[in-house]
Amino acid sequence: MFYSRVFVPVVALFSTSLAIPQPANLNLPRQDRPDNHTLNRERADAVKAAFVYAWDGYYKYAFPNDELHPISNSFSNSRNGWGASAVDAFSTAIVMQIQPIVTEILNFIPTIDFDTTTSQVSLFETTIRYLAGMLSGYDFLTGPLSNLASNKTAVPLILKQAERLANNLAYAFDTPTGIPSNNLNFPNGTDGSTTNGLATIGSLVLEWTHLSDLTGNPLYGELAQKGESYLLNPKPASSEPWPGLVGTNVNLTTGLFVDASGGWVGGDDSFYEYLIKMYVYDSTRFANYRDRWILAADSSIAHLASHPSTRPDLTFLAQFDGQELIFQSEHLACFDGGNFILAGLVLKEQKYTDFGLALVNACHDTYISTLTGIGPEVFRWVTNTTAANDTDNPGPSADQEAFYAKAGFYITDSVYILRPEVLESFYYAYRATGDQMYRDWAWNAFLAINSTCAVGSGFAELLNVNAAGGGGYNDFQDSFLFAEVMKYSYLIHAPDNVWQVDNNGENQWVFNTEAHPFKVAGPPL
Numbered sequence: 301m302f303y304s305r306v307f308v309p310v311v312a313l314f315s316t317s318l319a320i321p322q323p324a325n326l327n328l329p330r331q332d333r334p335d336n337h338t339l340n341r342e343r344a345d346a347v348k349a350a351f352v353y354a355w356d357g358y359y360k361y362a363f364p365n366d367e368l369h370p371i372s373n374s375f376s377n378s379r380n381g382w383g384a385s386a387v388d389a390f391s392t393a394i395v396m397q398i399q400p401i402v403t404e405i406l407n408f409i410p411t412i413d414f415d416t417t418t419s420q421v422s423l424f425e426t427t428i429r430y431l432a433g434m435l436s437g438y439d440f441l442t443g444p445l446s447n448l449a450s451n452k453t454a455v456p457l458i459l460k461q462a463e464r465l466a467n468n469l470a471y472a473f474d475t476p477t478g479i480p481s482n483n484l485n486f487p488n489g490t491d492g493s494t495t496n497g498l499a500t501i502g503s504l505v506l507e508w509t510h511l512s513d514l515t516g517n518p519l520y521g522e523l524a525q526k527g528e529s530y531l532l533n534p535k536p537a538s539s540e541p542w543p544g545l546v547g548t549n550v551n552l553t554t555g556l557f558v559d560a561s562g563g564w565v566g567g568d569d570s571f572y573e574y575l576i577k578m579y580v581y582d583s584t585r586f587a588n589y590r591d592r593w594i595l596a597a598d599s600s601i602a603h604l605a606s607h608p609s610t611r612p613d614l615t616f617l618a619q620f621d622g623q624e625l626i627f628q629s630e631h632l633a634c635f636d637g638g639n640f641i642l643a644g645l646v647l648k649e650q651k652y653t654d655f656g657l658a659l660v661n662a663c664h665d666t667y668i669s670t671l672t673g674i675g676p677e678v679f680r681w682v683t684n685t686t687a688a689n690d691t692d693n694p695g696p697s698a699d700q701e702a703f704y705a706k707a708g709f710y711i712t713d714s715v716y717i718l719r720p721e722v723l724e725s726f727y728y729a730y731r732a733t734g735d736q737m738y739r740d741w742a743w744n745a746f747l748a749i750n751s752t753c754a755v756g757s758g759f760a761e762l763l764n765v766n767a768a769g770g771g772g773y774n775d776f777q778d779s780f781l782f783a784e785v786m787k788y789s790y791l792i793h794a795p796d797n798v799w800q801v802d803n804n805g806e807n808q809w810v811f812n813t814e815a816h817p818f819k820v821a822g823p824p825l
């Protein structure tokens with residue numbers, strides 16, 4: 301319904317030649333581009349309406365539990381029962397400026413008992429969702445959106461809660477090396493693992509450093525940076541197959557990597573993401589993080605960039621095991637285009653922006669090639685030089701040959717669990733180029749998600765993105781639907797603001813890996 305209401309007047313207003321969006325819009329002066337004005341506002345309002353619908357379902361049937369089961373109108377607590385969806389929704393409700401929801405969450409956060417839980421605590425998940433959600437809300441409500449701080453008494457308590465949570469988590473770093481354990485049993489136990497992973501060690505430093513900067517207590521940042529130091533100086537040399545690209549698992553006792561396999565994929569992803577984001581956060585303190593990002597990015601362009609045999613126009617990043625390539629990627633990895641674009645803007649290096657746009661284009665194809673218009677969880681391809689007997693890189697099975705011939709990838713895990721990364725990269729592509737095409741891609745993805753996943757009182761996971769109607773549902777709505785899918789879907793159509801990614805690379809805010817924006821600490825770039 302919104303679809304036609306939005307499109308018809310706009311086409312009429314501008315020119316019929318715009319009915320099919322063309323990159324040629326770029327040639328128009330910025331203020332004349334059709335992306336700027338009513339069209340954006342109507343789309344932004346449609347995303348807001350979807351957010352409110354999901355929130356209302358969660359609030360009615362699940363709050364203050366972690367997540368809604370929209371079909372059975374029940375709930376679960378996969379994130380320790382501290383109200384994950386509410387805390388993850390906080391910064392989105394704030395940027396959407398929906399006062400009643402902001403007020404509900406603002407009044408709720410001081411009541412969370414972060415001292416107690418009956419299940420295992422993930423240091424990583426707790427940091428990127430709860431800690432970051434609170435710090436972001438605090439930044440906004442003490443900064444540019446302080447007008448939304450309906451309860452002034454509650455605002456300082458948000459930071460107190462972040463500190464309390466970090467104090468409860470801090471024993472994770474109490475290992476022989478200072479590299480944290482990830483899986484914690486409160487109040488002082490761990491699951492006994494002797495290693496931790498690249499992403500789960502390397503995606504804490506932004507949040508913990510920001511907590512230090514806000515509280516004036518340097519301890520938090522020091523803990524996370526100590527753990528990260530082993531990733532910035534990887535040992536042994538064999539764990540770094542190409543400069544900047546490293547293995548995945550690190551021994552908590554020795555600080556040594558125990559393998560050499562990885563990529564820009566789940567388990568490794570946000571380590572690379574945060575290298576450049578730390579530089580955005582503070583270019584003075586974190587210049588060496590930038591240097592490591594550049595090494596990893598240049599090695600990725602030189603060694604991991606890969607073109608499927610049937611679609612030479614597509615560029616994906618391969619995974620690696622040592623210097624052997626594995627032609628497999630996934631929805632999670634589709635943040636990579638956005639991350640290259642962000643770096644291209646802040647480093648003023650067009651080659652990173654261009655490479656990022658190529659990655660975004662290929663991830664867009666994973667969406668438009670399926671029956672639902674939504675991309676799969678995991679996919680593979682082969683190249684013209686892949687040996688027929690390469691067991692790491694099998695070709696498509698007979699039933700996917702035709703799909704592979706056309707799409708340039710074949711599906712090995714067909715679910716969609718409400719992940720945001722493709723929308724996230726569309727957002728960066730739009731912010732960098734101003735090209736209306738990326739807004740249309742994001743809008744079409746949003747419409748596909750809105751029409752396929754919306755069921756019962758919220759949004760549910762799909763079993764098969766390449767089956768009519770998504771092949772059925774899994775009755776679960778993860779908290780990142782609120783934090784990420786809704787936020788990127790909205791911000792790409794929202795007005796310019798200080799927290800939006802800046803197309804000159806002069807960012808005043810930086811988004812954590814769960815899309816919670818933080819005010820940057822360092823001098824402008």
Ligand SMILES: *[C@@H]1O[C@H](CO)[C@@H](O)[C@H](O)[C@H]1NC(C)=O
Pocket residue numbers: 301302303346350747750751754
């Ligand atoms: C999103 O889906 C809801 C139904 O769940 C529908 O009412 C609404 O119009 C849809 N939004 C758009 C923009 O299509």
Ligand SMILES: *[C@@H]1O[C@H](CO)[C@@H](O)[C@H](O)[C@H]1NC(C)=O
Pocket residue numbers: 330331336337795796
């Ligand atoms: C939209 O247009 C106005 C002037 O018409 C301009 O000030 C503003 O920067 C434009 N915003 C974007 C995102 O292009």
Ligand SMILES: *[C@@H]1O[C@H](CO)[C@@H](O)[C@H](O)[C@H]1NC(C)=O
Pocket residue numbers: 407410451452453454457
């Ligand atoms: C405002 O926040 C304080 C501190 O959390 C709380 O005690 C009080 O009940 C809140 N006020 C309202 C009207 O909810």
Ligand SMILES: *[C@@H]1O[C@H](CO)[C@@H](O)[C@H](O)[C@H]1NC(C)=O
Pocket residue numbers: 487488
């Ligand atoms: C861990 O916590 C338990 C329960 O509070 C307590 O009995 C025990 O002494 C603590 N152990 C350490 C090493 O702090």
Ligand SMILES: *[C@@H]1O[C@H](CO)[C@@H](O)[C@H](O)[C@H]1NC(C)=O
Pocket residue numbers: 494495551552553554558
């Ligand atoms: C980690 O290092 C310790 C000490 O050298 C060793 O005993 C342990 O087996 C190592 N663990 C792994 C998984 O490599």
Ligand SMILES: *[C@@H]1O[C@H](CO)[C@@H](O)[C@H](O)[C@H]1NC(C)=O
Pocket residue numbers: 607608609610611612684
């Ligand atoms: C692979 O070979 C086919 C047939 O020669 C060719 O059309 C295609 O462009 C090649 N793909 C790549 C990625 O070079």
Ligand SMILES: *[C@@H]1O[C@H](CO)[C@@H](O)[C@H](O)[C@H]1NC(C)=O
Pocket residue numbers: 687689690
């Ligand atoms: C694959 O085939 C090539 C020759 O075509 C051979 O040299 C190589 O050893 C084979 N590799 C495996 C793993 O069988």
